Amino acid sequence: MNQASPSTVLPDAAPAPRPSACPGLLRIVAARDGGICRIKLPGGELNAAQAEAIAEASARHAAGVIELTNRANLQVRGVRGGEAAALSAALVAAGLGPDGVAPDAAAGSDAMAKRAAPASNALRAAAADDVRNVMISPAAGRDPFALFDTRPLCAELLTLLQGEARFAALSPKFALLVDGGERLARLDHPHDVWLAASQVRDGVRFVFGLAGCPPAVALSQNSTQARRVDGTGALAAVSPSQVPALVRALLHTFLDLAAADATRMRHLLAAHSVDAVLQRAQTYVDFPLSRDASLASWHRATPADAARRLGAHAQRTTETCHVGGQPPLGRLDAATLHALAALARQQGNGTLHVTPWQSVLLTDIAAHAVPVVLTALNTLGLACDATQAITRLIACAGSPGCAKSLADTKADALRLAARLPENVEVHLSGCPRSCAAAHCAPYTLLAVSPGTYDLYRRDDGHPDFGQCVARQLTIEQAADLLDHLARSP
Template sequence: MPSRDAKPGAPLNRASPPTVSSHAVTTPRSSACPGLLRIVPARDGGICRIKLPGGVLSAAQAHAIADASTLYANGVAELTNRANLQLRGVRSGHEAPLSAALIGAGLGPSTANDPHTTVPTALSYADDVRNVMISPAAGRDPHALIDTTPLCAELLTLLQSDARFAALSPKFALLLDGGERLARVDHPHDVWLAASAEEQGVRFVFGLARCPGSTGNNVNAGDHPDADGTGALAAVPPSHVPALVRALLHTFLDLAAAATRMRDLLATHSADAVLRHAQRYVDFPLARDASLRRWQRHIPADASLRLGAHAQRGDGMWHVGGQPPLGRIDAATLRGLAALAQRHGNGMLHATPWQSVLLTDIATNAVPAVLAKLSALGLACDPAQAITHVIACAGSSGCAKGLADTKTDALQLAERLPAGVEVHLTGCPRSCAAAHRAPYTLLAAAPGRYDLYRRDGRPGFGQCVAPQLTIDEAAALLARLVRSTPHA
């Protein structure tokens, strides 16, 4: 595997004065997004979101989350589509001790132990910016071009060390793609960087407000039209990535005004204008590379590799994955997973953006035992299991905006779902459970009733195939649709 150039990037140039007032770009943005210290009320209690660096937590941290969820919340941890965890049902009056317990377990921002940033508000903003997604198999995937874990750590440090980045939306996110086969590349990110093998070595192609190009079926260009993103713009060596990201973030804050996401900025500024402005912050050339217009990832991504056992890169070890139903893990199961990682793995759990869990560094002779234990804990380890293709938001049981009990309905649907059909149940149009567009979406219209949509490249969920379906009717119609269009 090519190694990343460890030589630090050149110092940043000073930018020209911001084009908006300094107050506008340094004032932290208000947000309703849950965080470690900003626990947001919902129908079923408070929501606390725990951001995991690189999607990884230790067995000790898993035990701490299990204990805290039992003491202060409903005893269940939910995996998110950004490879984080969240606790729901946080009881009123227990918010502060919950946050303190999680910070004490090392789950807070890197500034949590800094005496100068112990003010809860400052910690909350440092927590908000920790949005870098990498492959759950980074450093282990046999198809990777580069190990992105050191670079991910650098970017997380960068995000938390510049006070100005507190003005970024808590949803503002970066994707760092090392070319792994096990990679989620169909989620749009504000800035994406993807490894590319070139004559001069591995470089990172980058773009704004879209997804890395792909030759596989996981990315559908029609879901993220050029009006909302840029495609591949240019490429830089790995050593320039931190400086590039810093320049792009400062440029966004210089130009954003009321914009909260990169796609909003691109509605008023061209990608070339963004690059010209970012050039002020770096001393290496930064301009659109026309040769990258049709750039694509070197290999298709394969989400099925998150399940079951797969050989790691060149070390004779395996990673083994399983998916809890709808991404929900109760405290006993979380403790069981932690014990399994300690006994047979490296003591770490990797959350995935498919709401599943990966255990790494498993010896060959331990693989059958790990798979058996995951199944005993209630996790699905085979992509043929329908429950691994169903996602659902909190629904009416947990969210005031939900029009149907999506969690219960999703479990019922999975019992009748044809093999390999990916379905997303959402209680309202906000689509909180999915950052991508699933092939089929059931949008709640009333309790127990859904409008069925099929992805077809148009904005939103796609074409409305049928309205006001019960779960049984939806399952029957999905079976007919799959038979008539087997590659849907």
């Protein structure tokens, strides 16, 4: 679904953004159920007015289906023919566009309007939209375990990404992770560049690595958050104030060295040594940047706990909580999004946080209001308890939404939810592209025909989905086998 464009070495003059199959705010991509418009949320956050604008625009110009993505963004599905420009313009008017983009740039998202719109505006805006890929914890600044409030750093990096014309050459999938040490953190998505706060004697430093995830300790045997996913491991550490310059240096280095078909940092590292990459990056900064051998065994001190996305958890400020709920398989309708916006206004700080687990977090809820908020979320159909099976299932759009899908994965996931064994997490994918999961899930059901799947189990010795443990299973057979595997030593 998200084919990325090749990276090329470009001069510092404004480059022409390349075509891409990735949906964006200004690039509505066709799917079987209509157009897809992806809305990048800075730090995963949107205010209640923006949520209402999305709900209204999705009902007016599309099918009223809103998806939460695994990169903590939103996307509107089912955009109707001829209404792409109007949808994009409504979203830009709500302040959801890239920095400095005027609503007229949105005209570029509609083929007819594109002829009348200044094409360069639309292309610049689409490029700025594409590069807005910085992930932080949805509880950044509030999580009591955090070593550093990453929100200002995230804002600074987003400005950097959009501010240099050359960075428009980065793939729309090229992404950064800034980890503040929160307990609520997603650490199993590989990122092109990751940075993680680390406590040292005189304060906090940011350890960084490439093409992977911050190494972390396990919370429990079943934790999916405790895995180091390939990449370089920790390379070096810089002070928080040096992070923007470091990231700028690494992005320029990538663009300097990447071959025409290299779109991600892992491609660069397949052709160049880590030391060569760091040496090149050193030419862009005036502080020392070389591999620090003492960090070879560095890992994050605090285990991450994905279950904290659900239910109520104390924030750093006393007597306040964040409260989270997960819509079934990451989908909301417009009415539910309207209701969530109202709830955030009434009981919280008027903002919603989308999490990379395709759930929603309401922040700054007074402790006494928690029961009211939990009841409201449950009434809206959001699961707030990790024991609910639906919180352990993810599925791609499936055959109703995607021509590549061999099965109706979402409908099958709902059937599986009724029989899913405790503590078992399953990803259903309509084809090997794995749009619903940037990570390798403990179990993956890969569709082979309508209602029939091959079952894979995560295994460090096997790439992609892991080891295939059974073929051609119905959902009922898959449930039985998962139950058996869950009981096996």
